[in-house]
Amino acid sequence: MTAPMVNLTIEGRAVAVPAGTTILEAAKVAGVLVPHYCYHPGLPVAGVCRMCLVEVEKMPKLAPSCATTVGEGQVVHVYSEKALEARKGVLELLLINHPLDCPICDQSGECELQDYTFAEGRADSRYREPKRFNPVEDFGGDVMYVPNRCILCTRCVRFMDDLAHDEALCVQERGDRASIGKATEKDLTHPWAANVVDLCPVGALLSKDFLNKARAWELDRTASVCPNCAQGCNTIVETRDNVVMRFKPRTNTEVNQYFLCDEGRLDYRWLNRADRATQPMIDGVLADWEEAIHAAARLAKGATVRLVANASLSNEALYLLKRAFGPGVITVRTGAEAPLPGASDLALRADRAANATGAEWMGYRRVSAPLEGLGAGDVLVIADHDLTGVSAEAVSRAKAVIVIGTQVPAAVTAPNVVLPIANMAEEEGTFTNLRGRVQRFLQAKAAPGMARPSWFVLADLATQLGQPAVHFTAGAVFDALAKAEGAFAGLSYDTVALKGKLAAGATAGARA
Amino acid sequence: MGYPHKSHPRETPVLSKHFGDPKARELETWKSFGGYRALQQALAMEPTAIQDVVKASGLRGRGGAGFPTGLKWSFMKLGDGKPHYLCCNADESEPGTFKDREIMRWTPHALIEGCAIGAHAIGAETCFIYIRGEFSEPIAVMERALAEARAAGIIGKNAMGSGKTVDVWVHKGAGAYICGEETALMNSIEGKRGNPRIKPPFPAVAGLFGMPTTINNVETLAAVPHILNNGAEWYKAMCTASPKSTGSKLFSVCGNVARPGNYEVVMGFPFKEFLYDLCGGPPPGRKFKAIIPGGSSVPVITIEEAEQVKMDYEGFLEYGTMLGSGGVIIFDDAQSMPRQLARLARFYAHESCAQCTQCREGTAWMTKILERIVAGQGTFEDLDTIFELAENMTGKTICVLSDSCAAPVTSGIQRFRHEFEALISGKRSSSVAVAGAL
Numbered sequence: 026m027t028a029p030m031v032n033l034t035i036e037g038r039a040v041a042v043p044a045g046t047t048i049l050e051a052a053k054v055a056g057v058l059v060p061h062y063c064y065h066p067g068l069p070v071a072g073v074c075r076m077c078l079v080e081v082e083k084m085p086k087l088a089p090s091c092a093t094t095v096g097e098g099q100v101v102h103v104y105s106e107k108a109l110e111a112r113k114g115v116l117e118l119l120l121i122n123h124p125l126d127c128p129i130c131d132q133s134g135e136c137e138l139q140d141y142t143f144a145e146g147r148a149d150s151r152y153r154e155p156k157r158f159n160p161v162e163d164f165g166g167d168v169m170y171v172p173n174r175c176i177l178c179t180r181c182v183r184f185m186d187d188l189a190h191d192e193a194l195c196v197q198e199r200g201d202r203a204s205i206g207k208a209t210e211k212d213l214t215h216p217w218a219a220n221v222v223d224l225c226p227v228g229a230l231l232s233k234d235f236l237n238k239a240r241a242w243e244l245d246r247t248a249s250v251c252p253n254c255a256q257g258c259n260t261i262v263e264t265r266d267n268v269v270m271r272f273k274p275r276t277n278t279e280v281n282q283y284f285l286c287d288e289g290r291l292d293y294r295w296l297n298r299a300d301r302a303t304q305p306m307i308d309g310v311l312a313d314w315e316e317a318i319h320a321a322a323r324l325a326k327g328a329t330v331r332l333v334a335n336a337s338l339s340n341e342a343l344y345l346l347k348r349a350f351g352p353g354v355i356t357v358r359t360g361a362e363a364p365l366p367g368a369s370d371l372a373l374r375a376d377r378a379a380n381a382t383g384a385e386w387m388g389y390r391r392v393s394a395p396l397e398g399l400g401a402g403d404v405l406v407i408a409d410h411d412l413t414g415v416s417a418e419a420v421s422r423a424k425a426v427i428v429i430g431t432q433v434p435a436a437v438t439a440p441n442v443v444l445p446i447a448n449m450a451e452e453e454g455t456f457t458n459l460r461g462r463v464q465r466f467l468q469a470k471a472a473p474g475m476a477r478p479s480w481f482v483l484a485d486l487a488t489q490l491g492q493p494a495v496h497f498t499a500g501a502v503f504d505a506l507a508k509a510e511g512a513f514a515g516l517s518y519d520t521v522a523l524k525g526k527l528a529a530g531a532t533a534g535a536r537a
Numbered sequence: 538m539g540y541p542h543k544s545h546p547r548e549t550p551v552l553s554k555h556f557g558d559p560k561a562r563e564l565e566t567w568k569s570f571g572g573y574r575a576l577q578q579a580l581a582m583e584p585t586a587i588q589d590v591v592k593a594s595g596l597r598g599r600g601g602a603g604f605p606t607g608l609k610w611s612f613m614k615l616g617d618g619k620p621h622y623l624c625c626n627a628d629e630s631e632p633g634t635f636k637d638r639e640i641m642r643w644t645p646h647a648l649i650e651g652c653a654i655g656a657h658a659i660g661a662e663t664c665f666i667y668i669r670g671e672f673s674e675p676i677a678v679m680e681r682a683l684a685e686a687r688a689a690g691i692i693g694k695n696a697m698g699s700g701k702t703v704d705v706w707v708h709k710g711a712g713a714y715i716c717g718e719e720t721a722l723m724n725s726i727e728g729k730r731g732n733p734r735i736k737p738p739f740p741a742v743a744g745l746f747g748m749p750t751t752i753n754n755v756e757t758l759a760a761v762p763h764i765l766n767n768g769a770e771w772y773k774a775m776c777t778a779s780p781k782s783t784g785s786k787l788f789s790v791c792g793n794v795a796r797p798g799n800y801e802v803v804m805g806f807p808f809k810e811f812l813y814d815l816c817g818g819p820p821p822g823r824k825f826k827a828i829i830p831g832g833s834s835v836p837v838i839t840i841e842e843a844e845q846v847k848m849d850y851e852g853f854l855e856y857g858t859m860l861g862s863g864g865v866i867i868f869d870d871a872q873s874m875p876r877q878l879a880r881l882a883r884f885y886a887h888e889s890c891a892q893c894t895q896c897r898e899g900t901a902w903m904t905k906i907l908e909r910i911v912a913g914q915g916t917f918e919d920l921d922t923i924f925e926l927a928e929n930m931t932g933k934t935i936c937v938l939s940d941s942c943a944a945p946v947t948s949g950i951q952r953f954r955h956e957f958e959a960l961i962s963g964k965r966s967s968s969v970a971v972a973g974a975l
Contacts, residue, residue: 072735073892075933086932092735114929118898151922154905177891196730196891199713201901203891 033099048090048101049077057103060112060141062119062226063178064091067283067368069187074178076115076141080105087111109145116146122157122201123227124173132228134241138176159204164194165212167219167233167287172204175229181205181221188284188367191215205229216363216373219287223274232271234291239263239270247469248275248523250456252337252449253289255376257458257525260285262293262450262469269296269450269470277524280462284365286373295448296470302432302445303474309439314475318482321442322489324425325350328404331423333395335409335430336378338479339454340463340513341499342446343384344506345483346408346429348492352388353406354395357381374459379449383457386512386530399423409446409479412436429482444486446479447472453499454480455521461531463513463521542798545815549775551785552759553801556643562678564685567646573691575762579654580699584615587658591761593769595776595783600626600717600754601832601862603850606761612741613659613749621661622745624726624752625652627668627675628710628717631832632884634864636787637755639799641668641675644759645682651758653692653703654765659751662702666755667722669710679707714888718936719752720744721890732890733936754862756787778805782849786863790816793823793869808846812867823869827953831861833881834941836948837874857948874953875960878946879907885942896939899930903942915961920950 028043035048035055042051050066052059062074072092079090082100087108090101102108119138127133159172182194182205193213197206207213213221222232244263251258251272258281261273272293274285305317312320332353334346346353357378364372385391395412396419399405405423409430412420417436420426425441431448433440446452451472455465472478480502487494496502500518507513512530520526541557544550555561555570567573579587592607613621625648629637640648652664668676683705686692696703708726710716716725720734723745744750764772776783782804788811791797795817802811812818812825819825825840830848836858838846846852853860868877886900903926906919927943934940950957 070735071892072935073894075894078933089735111929111933114933115894118894118902118929121898121902151918152902153919154902154909176894177897179892199715199891200886200889201891201897203897 031095031097033095033097033101035101036103042095044095046095048079048081048088048093048095048099051095052079052090052101052103059090059103060145061091062137062176063180065180065224065283067188068180068183068224071179071183074115074176076112078108078111078115079103080108112141112145113147116142117150117152119176120146120150121152121154122173123176124156126174130174130228131231131236132174132225132241136228137226157201162207164207164230165218166214167291168213168222169231169233169236170205171229171231174227175204176227177203177205178226179205180224180226181230184221184224185213185215185218188220188365189215189217190366191218193218194221216288217284217286217365219290220274220284223283223285235271239265244270245469247467249450249466249469250379250464251285251289252379252456252466253292253377254286255374255378255381255459256281256289256372257379257456257462257464258285258289259464259525260290264450264470267470269293280458280464280525281371282368284368284371286363286365288363288373296450298432300432301473301476302428302430302443303476304443304445305475306440306443308441314477314485317442317444318485318489321427321429321444321486324427324441325404325406325490328424329400329402330404330406331396331399332406332408333410333412334384334389335411336376336381336384336391337449337456338380338384338409339449339452339499340380340383340387340457340506341454341502342408342479342483343380343387343389344510345480345487345494345502346406347387347389348494349483349487349490350406352390353408354392355381355384355389356393356395356410357391370460376459379456379458382459382461383455383463386457386528387510396420396422407434407437410434429479429486431476444482445474445476446482447476451476452478452480455503455518457528458525461512461528462525463516463528464525465518465521465523542796545800547806547810547815548801549785549803550801551763552640552644552647552756552787553799556639556799558643561644562646562682564646564682564689567644571766572646572762573650573697575765576650576653576691577697579657579765580697580701580703584658584660585611587654587765590769591658591764594764594772595769595781596757596760596764596772597782597850598754599756599760599786599863601631601834601859603860606753606757609741609751609753610655610659612739613661613751614741615660617749620663620746620748621659622748622750623652623656623659623661623664624719624722624745624750625655625664625666625755625758626717626719626722626752627666627672627755628722629672629755629862630669630714630717631834631862631864632881633789633791633829633866634832634862635789635791636799636863638672638675640755640759640787641672641679645679646686647759647762648679648755649682649686649692649705651761652705653696654761655751655753655758656703656705657701659749661751662704664703664705665708665726665745666705667708667710667716667726669717670712676707676709683707713890714884715890715936715938718938721936722752723750730890732892735935760784775803776805776849777803778847779849779851781851782860786848786860788848788863788865790865790867792865792867793820793825793872794818794867795820802848804849805852806848808848808852809844811848812843816867819867819869823871825867826870826872827868827874827949829858829864829866829945831859832864833866833884833945834937835859835861836944837878837952838948839952873911874949874956875907876911878949879904879911881945882907882942885938889938893934893939895930896934896942899926899939900942902926903930903946907946910957910960913960913963915957917958917961919961920954920957923947923950
């Protein structure tokens, strides 16, 4: 049953929203942002910062728009003199005990207190008294707390209570002595705890990992997907000078809401590795790309090929590998599953690989010993697989080894051909998450040396192996894949867009 | 009978009749005074019939807001299949107010009876009496009386043989003023931090444990048995000024006054006679200067204004203040108003629950400015800042603690600006009669 629609006017714009919608959310529909701190769409309403006060005609007092539902015929003023005056007052009060240490604060540049003060606050302060002081505290996990900057919005407390179901944080003391505290014998060790850093609208909760590393305005932001487990949380990859500095969650209410787990967000350094394969090589000697592709094709043509693929390769790479060599095997590293209990179907998944579902849909087999039964005359194709647990001796049984990857695995002592490719932050493509949702990631930084996007290299190679794959973009590869692979039928790179689409192969009971 | 002083002939002792009589705490004695007759009668009545009697009596909430009690009860949707709760607000923490304490200390059965009738009238089987933790003696008296009443079958399952369940429990507070705010009180009973909740939903829809709940003050509930015994007309007749204010009202008097204590008078009693006749006027050699008539949260008025007031809800409003909880705080001419108001503001800054920005930061800032003025470091701009700050603190928060800090301060500066200006310009206030009062 859908809720009946309610008509109202916000800042002179007529909108119709379902009954029960808050004025703040209705204002978003009208294209008006009501400044706010404690409100967050992913958390229960607290209504405490009093920043989102708006003037509603025929209401005696200003209304907190986060906690006031729309009424038929309401006329709402967000920028009336009364509302602006009230918000100015809130901003002044939030700043009286705030240290104004923006030049050394990590939040600077992405701070809502800074932004709204700039937009609507007073240029000066009338506060003549000493400021309250509390020392910095380590909250455990990746989180540190700077109480002097805290505006007590309680987003962090509500996240831990209502999403993490781990009541580790609370408001301690009263009045202006209040601050966020850890509950007795608790630490922020919940596997999703670092989200409180993203939720904090000011610089009170900071990531220890990111501490003093970069200024927000130096970062370039790229829409991506977390490659570290099968959930496929939508992310923003933030880079500076071609270096990934951090992952941040990107809102997708179908997949990860507003959140990203600690393990996923902190596992980004491998994208910056310097010990990369950067040059095409033939028998240990630098080669140009065309020679190297030809050499690889010559070795594989007519031979029995054992293809060992990384389960975090893109759908496009896996599709082209399959065209070139037929489906191979994948291995999937696993770990403990760690759900965010307050969100539906959201967890750090046991499969710590981005695309095992896509691989398996295309016929790749999940194995634990990828080289088992490797024949002496076989050609081994390593597709960005690190061959962890495989000995050099086992590899040496192969007649020839072709490495298509970001690195040459330690177990491969003498590769016949090396074709260096970009890692996931250096190319674009798609992953299929465990629910069968196909999601795009974009290129966030440049690949080192002569490394090329995987789809580019593999399209060339497949063509050389008599499987013509003439594609000029990752999108073209995906569209070809969607035509060829039934599980992906009906999808296109354009319709998958930035929020992803559930593929035809999605299992019954998967999320719509 | 008054307590600790003797009852004044012009008092109308209804609730306070047995104050100071330890025997009145005992069930048998209480019954001999006519106790629990009203409950017996009420348990045989339809809840709506009780509501109608209370509505007709004109009884209004005695905790401060003055909301009509019968109307409040009628908001409870009877027969909705949900458990209903009655909370008796005995977290009497308002500075200057100590009437509920005396009701509980001397006449615990009056409150238990009122609670039981109130619970039945709103379709509740459970009533929690939330008593502030510092009230160790009233808590002990109430618990003893509850045990007696339970043992006698007056409350519990099959209360007074009526077949109905009405149970009453004491819940101790832990020392937070804000837990006297009705939604914070419910959070506190639920074991949560005592933070006021956003309304709506109102307690009658979703209150204690998410269920329909009514919260009434001790004095309100203690008056209900008398209304049932004597009839709505009798109660309504206790009215000498505004017809909207009926019944008797307990006033707690403290400060610079000859005879502090609790006094019970009919609504509309002349404040001047109350102050000079009942309370005995100012201490020897002093003159009254200012009065906060309804507990520390209401605006302060001058003695000249006070002498015109009729003591009821409308009468105090007419002079820009409120009846509030009936806690009369009296300042004589030896007091420095800046110092008194700074002390009051400090109380609110200490007790702010820290949820809303205006209250958390505003009460503390207000206090710091006032204390600086008292210390002789103030400026004239500070007074403007206080008024702008007070405007910012009023009507913008979840509850009214912030407003309650602003009201006495701004009204005090409006009426005693010369004292503030004297301090700011480096002079002792000429109106402070005693040297060293600062």
